[in-house]
Amino acid sequence: MSVEELLKAHGRPSREVYFDNENSGYVPREVVEEMIPYFNSVGYGHPSITHRPGWEAYEVVYKTKEALAKVLNTGSVNEFSIVHSGTEANNLAVLGYALASRERKGKIVVSAIEHLSVIHPAEEAERLLGFKVVRVPVDSEGFVDPEVFKELIDRNTSLVSIQMVNHEIGTIQNIYELSKIAKEVNSEVVFHTDAADAFGKLAIDLKKLEHVDMVTLSSHKIHGPRGVGILFTREGVRLESILKGQLSSEKLWPGVENVPLIAGFRKAVELAFENxxxxxxxxxxxxxxxxxxxxxxxxxxxxxxxxxxxxxxxxxxxxxxxxxxxxxxxxxxxxxxxxxxxxxxxxxxxxxxxxxxxxxxxxxxxxxxxxxxxxxxxxxxxxxxxxxxxxxxxxxxxxxxxxxxxx
Ligand SMILES: Cc1ncc(COP(=O)(O)O)c(C=O)c1O
Structure with a gap:
């Protein structure tokens, strides 16, 4: 049956309860209303261009980063890159890092239960750039054993990516401990955590998570619009943009920013953290x-x-x-x-x-x-x-x- 036939065959039920918030979710009215003016009343210009609609657009980008810096307890707005999804943020973290350090190569260590937007770019870095992917096993509840993890990190490890919360089974990894272990074994390791499913559900303090270098977030996981992702990259970590193109206020992501959606995401952040x-x-x-x-x-x-x-x-x-x-x-x-x-x-x-x-x-x-x-x-x-x-x-x-x- 085609989707059209399915929809026709089954009318809309009188009561609906939506639980598929892993895949996408409900966007509240306040968030939708926040976005609308940015299509045609304010900030509809390019955020990098020096005219009023451009400045207004840039203000949205900047204020969104400020809001993130506040809720994640970190100092600098410059450490946030706005991209177009959590998938893109993970690709940028893994492939962008691999591209920037392709001379050094080495191992990319990922847990066996990472989102495929981490696993697939890691495999691509192996195939195209000569890195080696190491998969960390998990136990029957999805936890990475710190002892097993420690054995898999060595002087040749370049990048580690372990998610903060597993998107399917909800396992909360001890990211503080794992990132500390990684840096103790090899201070050169860059540690990425995909926090797309942790944001808005766990308190994340980037000052305390001092050994974590990169963090992924996704707007639609917190009732923001689909199509906005964030990569936090600590100062000093070198990435290469995986998209090549033109002008953007984002150093790591060419192309014009999706300002209305970013405004919606900022509102979603405000609502998620208010109470x-x-x-x-x-x-x-x-x-x-x-x-x-x-x-x-x-x-x-x-x-x-x-x-x-x-x-x-x-x-x-x-x-x-x-x-x-x-x-x-x-x-x-x-x-x-x-x-x-x-x-x-x-x-x-x-x-x-x-x-x-x-x-x-x-x-x-x-x-x-x-x-x-x-x-x-x-x-x-x-x-x-x-x-x-x-x-x-x-x-x-x-x-x-x-x-x-x-x-
Ligand atoms: C843990 C995790 N990482 C990454 C993503 C990808 O984010 P997006 O859907 O914004 O591409 C998801 C999406 O559901 C996710 O749950």
Missing amino acids: FDSHVAKMSELRNLLIKGISDRVSDVLVNGPIDFSRRAPDNANLSFLYVEGEALTVELSINGVYVSSGSACSSRILEPSHVLLAIGRKHEEAHGSILFKTTRYHNREDIEYTLEVVPRAVSRLRSISAAKKT
């Missing part, structure tokens, strides 16, 4: 209700990721429903207005099992039956109660017709 603790408490309370409610009502469910919730991102609920095909479950839930993703959030059209779930030791069938829910400050208890009505019904219907029934 940060209560937002996080709400996500986590609703997530806990969801996991407990489903586990109480549905048999044969595995929780993927850390069981100790203090080491798990506050919004993350990743569950494998055995004897059910995850793709079928996403459709069944969608018909009932509950929107989730399966396997790897980012690969549901590929039907490949998630590399993250396989890396923590899940079998193929367990990975295929996985469903990712992410709670937000915009959810409420009624949303969770509705989901707890819908999920058991959907699982039970699919199990009743499934070929992979429990024997």
Whole structure:
């Protein structure tokens, strides 16, 4: 069935609960309103050009960096590059670093559960530039063992990239400890952390994270518009732009900045951090209700990721429903207005099992039956109660017709 036919066949459900916030999410009205004037009233010029609409545009870029410097507790706005997605920021960190240090080469150390926008550029640096990629294994909850990590770092290591929070299973890595170990073994190592899924959910203090050199953020992970990414690069770290082109106020990213979206992102940052603790408490309370409610009502469910919730991102609920095909479950839930993703959030059209779930030791069938829910400050208890009505019904219907029934 084509997407058009699917949409026609299933009318809009009377109640909708959107949990697919890994892939993209809800943009609140305040953020949308913030963007609109920048299309045609103010700041519609090029931020590098010296006329009023250009200055207004530049002010948006600058103020966004100031807002980031404040919430991340770091001094200099010059350390932030605005790019067009988290994917681009990760590419810039890994490939941009590899290009700038191609004479030195060496090893690029990544965890086995990094986002593919880190893993693929690392593989490209190996293929095209002669670096060697080293993958750090993780345990059954996605944690990197500091001792194992230490053994993999040596004098020949150039770059390390370990994410702060895993986007699928919510594992919170101890980035302070890992970055400290890396620098103790080799002070020349550059340490990157993909914090796209940590931003807005964990407090990130870049003064305290003194051994971290580069950090990736993504706007749409905090209810900003899609299409804005950030790479923080500590002063002194040399990168080469991976795009070649013309004029920009961004040294590492040629082309005109997407000022309306950047204005929206700045607003999203303001909203996310205004009542940060209560937002996080709400996500986590609703997530806990969801996991407990489903586990109480549905048999044969595995929780993927850390069981100790203090080491798990506050919004993350990743569950494998055995004897059910995850793709079928996403459709069944969608018909009932509950929107989730399966396997790897980012690969549901590929039907490949998630590399993250396989890396923590899940079998193929367990990975295929996985469903990712992410709670937000915009959810409420009624949303969770509705989901707890819908999920058991959907699982039970699919199990009743499934070929992979429990024997
Ligand atoms: C951990 C992580 N890194 C990078 C990205 C890519 O960000 P973007 O979607 O802005 O390209 C995502 C996106 O979901 C993510 O979760």
